[in-house]
Amino acid sequence: MGQEMPTYLKLTHLRSCVSLCMEHLLKNVEEVVTKEEFLRLGGGRAYLGFEPLWPIHVGWLVWAYKLRELQEAGFDVVVLVATWHAWINDKGSLEELRRHGDEVRQFLGKVAQFKYVYGEELAKDPAYWELAVRVAKGASLARVRRATPVMGRRAEEVELDFAKLLYPVLQVADIFYLGVDVAVGGVDQRRAHMLARDVAEKLGFKKPVALHTPIITSLSGVGRMEGSHREIDEVYAMYKMSKSKPQSAIFVTDPPEEVEKKVWAAYCPPREVRFNPVYELAAYLLIPYHGPLEVGGRRYEDPQALANDYKNGDVSPQALKDAVAKALIDMLAKLK
Numbered sequence: 001m002g003q004e005m006p007t008y009l010k011l012t013h014l015r016s017c018v019s020l021c022m023e024h025l026l027k028n029v030e031e032v033v034t035k036e037e038f039l040r041l042g043g044g045r046a047y048l049g050f051e052p053l054w055p056i057h058v059g060w061l062v063w064a065y066k067l068r069e070l071q072e073a074g075f076d077v078v079v080l081v082a083t084w085h086a087w088i089n090d091k092g093s094l095e096e097l098r099r100h101g102d103e104v105r106q107f108l109g110k111v112a113q114f115k116y117v118y119g120e121e122l123a124k125d126p127a128y129w130e131l132a133v134r135v136a137k138g139a140s141l142a143r144v145r146r147a148t149p150v151m152g153r154r155a156e157e158v159e160l161d162f163a164k165l166l167y168p169v170l171q172v173a174d175i176f177y178l179g180v181d182v183a184v185g186g187v188d189q190r191r192a193h194m195l196a197r198d199v200a201e202k203l204g205f206k207k208p209v210a211l212h213t214p215i216i217t218s219l220s221g222v223g224r225m226e227g228s229h230r231e232i233d234e235v236y237a238m239y240k241m242s243k244s245k246p247q248s249a250i251f252v253t254d255p256p257e258e259v260e261k262k263v264w265a266a267y268c269p270p271r272e273v274r275f276n277p278v279y280e281l282a283a284y285l286l287i288p289y290h291g292p293l294e295v296g297g298r299r300y301e302d303p304q305a306l307a308n309d310y311k312n313g314d315v316s317p318q319a320l321k322d323a324v325a326k327a328l329i330d331m332l333a334k335l336k
């Protein structure tokens, strides 16, 4: 017979290239449910939704770059500008929120060209509401309650209008409506995504893989950790950088002096990397998406090496803050 096929064309070889690439996409990911399902996918539609509020803080860049990687790997990335969800969460009028969405979208255009869909487009399609009712029928009230975030508090703990309970139902309907294969979000989206997976199974819809990016802790830290009895995703939700707590966040619009001031004032306990926002900026954002970080004369290409040196005291909080402030200012300047 003819010549042996070159190795790089062999199907098995191609398969292992694809799975290598898929493995790479799991770097800087807090969790994936499930890894096997994700590796089996090899492509498809990935989506993320956000409540539009401009300006955004740098924590959003962590998922924006992950979406860019997914897109580069061949995924069809759709970003939902969740105007209705934000409205339900009392973030402003629909018109205001749409304008915020346009601003965010314009900014994200500097990271990558994603496809966008606005909440209104979904809401005007009767098929969307049909899906929403099916989802509501497929989920127990207790489960929906548990998946309802209200400013980081449990739905059981606060007075709320009924639309707030629709929020997770609509988020799940978004996933089915958009035909999502991979639902991307911070770890704080875990409950909505797990609900989507369970409802998908029950109703026979496509079951999305959940891909969760790490969350950057508030610059003011976690205080007395009043939520230590809570589940970890709730703790993340309570102590994340957030627009509603301006002192907790560095905004992409902050001028260099402001970034510097905020980093220097930030909570950064020595030898502790857990819930340390300065370390997290280095580990989840700067090293993965800006490049190696120079700290006190050493170059870190791997967040784990930095974590080790920080934990044993070889890297001081001052050295870390200095390096993070410089790199972050540089990263933001490139996104101007």
Ligand SMILES: N[C@@H](Cc1ccc(O)cc1)C(=O)O
Binding pocket: 048, 049, 050, 051, 080, 082, 085, 170, 171, 172, 174, 175, 189
């Ligand atoms: N729940 C997300 C926003 C969101 C809304 C709708 C979705 O389909 C997805 C995500 C947040 O807290 O920011």
